[in-house]
Amino acid sequence: MKYRTLGRTDLKVSAICLGTMTWGLQNTEAEGHAQMDYALAQGVNFFDTAEMYSVPPSAETYGKTETIIGTWFAARKNRDQVILASKIAGPGLPWIRGGDYQIDRKNIVLAVETSLKRLQTDYIDLYQLHWPNRGSYHFQQHWLYNPAFDRAAVEANFIEVLQTLKECIKAGKIRHIGLSNETAWGGMKYLQLAEQHNLPRMASIQNEYSLLCRLFETDWQELSQAEDIGLLAWSPLARGIISGKYIDGARPPGRRLTITPAPERRDTPRCNEAVKAYIAVAAKHGLDVCQMALAFVNDRPFVTSNIIGATDLEQLKTNIASIDLVLSPEVMKDIHDTYRQFAIVY
Numbered sequence: 001m002k003y004r005t006l007g008r009t010d011l012k013v014s015a016i017c018l019g020t021m022t023w024g025l026q027n028t029e030a031e032g033h034a035q036m037d038y039a040l041a042q043g044v045n046f047f048d049t050a051e052m053y054s055v056p057p058s059a060e061t062y063g064k065t066e067t068i069i070g071t072w073f074a075a076r077k078n079r080d081q082v083i084l085a086s087k088i089a090g091p092g093l094p095w096i097r098g099g100d101y102q103i104d105r106k107n108i109v110l111a112v113e114t115s116l117k118r119l120q121t122d123y124i125d126l127y128q129l130h131w132p133n134r135g136s137y138h139f140q141q142h143w144l145y146n147p148a149f150d151r152a153a154v155e156a157n158f159i160e161v162l163q164t165l166k167e168c169i170k171a172g173k174i175r176h177i178g179l180s181n182e183t184a185w186g187g188m189k190y191l192q193l194a195e196q197h198n199l200p201r202m203a204s205i206q207n208e209y210s211l212l213c214r215l216f217e218t219d220w221q222e223l224s225q226a227e228d229i230g231l232l233a234w235s236p237l238a239r240g241i242i243s244g245k246y247i248d249g250a251r252p253p254g255r256r257l258t259i260t261p262a263p264e265r266r267d268t269p270r271c272n273e274a275v276k277a278y279i280a281v282a283a284k285h286g287l288d289v290c291q292m293a294l295a296f297v298n299d300r301p302f303v304t305s306n307i308i309g310a311t312d313l314e315q316l317k318t319n320i321a322s323i324d325l326v327l328s329p330e331v332m333k334d335i336h337d338t339y340r341q342f343a344i345v346y
Helices: 029-041 064-076 105-119 151-170 184-197 219-227 269-284 289-299 313-324 329-342
Strands: 003-005 012-014 016-019 046-048 083-088 124-129 174-180 202-206 230-233 303-308
Touching: 003 303, 012 016, 012 303, 016 029, 016 313, 029 064, 029 313, 064 105, 083 105, 105 124, 105 151, 124 151, 124 202, 151 174, 151 184, 174 184, 184 202, 184 219, 219 230, 269 289, 269 329, 289 303, 289 313, 289 329, 303 313
Parallel strands: 016 046, 016 303, 046 083, 083 124, 124 174, 174 202, 202 230, 230 303
Antiparallel strands: 003 012
């Protein structure tokens, strides 16, 4: 396993991060425990979760993933071997704290306390803001995103959030903080306000990044590298779409897109053609397309950790093994040529 420094902290996190959001619906508690056992044995010391997991999110699955991690910590007595990341949900889910909430002082305090109880731990290593109160262009919303908001009110909220997180750090409940599904403006504003007011600094940004979604390579890449706020790449296989299992409308039983009630906005004719092209690149070079896609993300200079997930142990083994794959210049050229052909596909 390879390890990288998380932002400007003293934490060394594995370049592969274990994503956990399927535990509690697609995966049982026993399967979640088995995945954590295997990942830890392979040197993966970084696990990512969130209060809203398991997914697809619902009132029935809310908090189940954190609960499964908590029972594993209680059974294995190994909390000190894991760098644990979790998140407070942004507004919009009616079953979280009555539905009338945002990321603010009251909700941060409540969310941290309830996550700690479910996780059966005294502290969270990296506490992240899952998505902004004001909305953002993530989750395939970039086509219509209009950043019309009250700047003064947003900045005041950012300061309140940072002050509250500072209190949580002082109390020992969290160690470091990070962003998720945030824009470059939001990221830079958080860094600026932290410096101005002597408040905690964001250590990381967790945004979507894959062969099919490379929005990060515009303004965020420069911000990430210049300001030491590394990417924790989520959905590096685009919800499994890159595997080809959903090509031309296929829906295998039990898989993510099959069980998710909402339509999949990534699943477009252009996306299907791009997936076929990447599968052809992998076949040309004798590679597994999923390992190729993960190795591409692992190699990016702005990526601190690549958040992989799996619904079975064999998938997990293959995904973790991508850390040993180095893509040749010839493969990278073919990936680049394919990207230039398709660019943004969803």
